[in-house]
Amino acid sequence: MSGGAASMLREFAVSLTYPPTLTLSLLVLAALLWWWRRRRIGAGVAMAAVMWSALWSFPFASDTLRGLLEFRYPVVEDAADLPRADAIVVLGGGSHYAWLERPDVRPEQLRYSRLAAGARAWQAGRAPIVILSGGGEGDTTEARRMAKAIERLGVPRSALVLEERSRNTRDNARYSLPLAGREHPRLLLVTSTLHMPRAALLFEQAGARVMPVPVPEGRAPRSWWRYWLPSQRALWRSGRAFKEIVALTAAHLHL
Structure with a gap:
């Protein structure tokens, strides 16, 4: 075929x-x-x-x-409880961040944001760099959009590493690991609770030691x-x- x-x-x-x-x-x-x-x-x-x-x-x-x-991986509410790692990897999961329109926004206010979870982990000193993983074309890659957004949350550009080649989760793993600075790196992996089982598996298959940082997906309250x-x-x-x-x-x- x-x-x-x-x-x-x-x-x-x-x-x-x-x-x-x-x-x-x-x-x-x-x-x-x-x-x-x-x-x-x-x-x-x-x-x-x-x-x-x-x-x-x-x-x-x-x-x-x-x-x-x-429910495979519990959500860690306090970033200070996370282990230390070589890098924090935040996987792309959306192109529009509505909270950017707020005049004053802080990471602790955004429970359902992957970028906020990554920012909280960095601010808690869990890793020296944040790898933003998401591909695209030219100046419109997801990683670049993520970078602009996470800087609003207090992570400086000097702490960011952009991975702009990936098109899927397997690519996220393949291209992010070399950016962590060592072989078999310890990574705090940030993605949604639904996506985490597959993402963690693929990163482990690529050679990383994964410490999951799952982010819950928001849902409207229901009677x-x-x-x-x-x-x-x-x-x-x-x-x-x-x-x-x-x-x-x-x-x-x-x-």
Whole structure:
């Protein structure tokens, strides 16, 4: 199989982790089965397809699924409790930082920000440098946008090292390790609680000694009854969890 075909196959497989995409694919299969006069089987496939997306649109189901990954590493609330390391590595996870619009913002105010977690760890003296990992094109790399933002949180430019070549988590690990200044570096790895299991594994496979600094993902407060109301946001959150589970499995298999 050519590289282009393999890439397309991987992209299609990833797209199926989003429940509506898998549902649509199964509905197409159901229609074909109906056309081939396998109507009982086709009806069963169609019913299963609809129920699949319906199930994962419930916040209770979505949060339960995400908990399989999010609870693997506890969130450390006080940066002073973190161990010392050779470097802090912050993985990119967004291009817009709404808190930059605030006239006065401090790291301790931003519980759900990876950059704030990295800033708190540096300010607590846990490591001498902060590696910001995120690729892109020209002057618009994610690492450069992260640098401008984290400087607002009190980390000077002299403490920042930019990794601007990565396109995925495996690249984050491959290109960040040499910037830490030693072989098999001790790294405080900062990313979301959902992404941390895969990121930690890939960095360890690349040769790092990883000390996870997971950052919780914000969620709107809910009344108990809202857990049982389907929503598009819950469906999206379920899709992200399935994507991470599939990618984590692939990382374990070195795929």
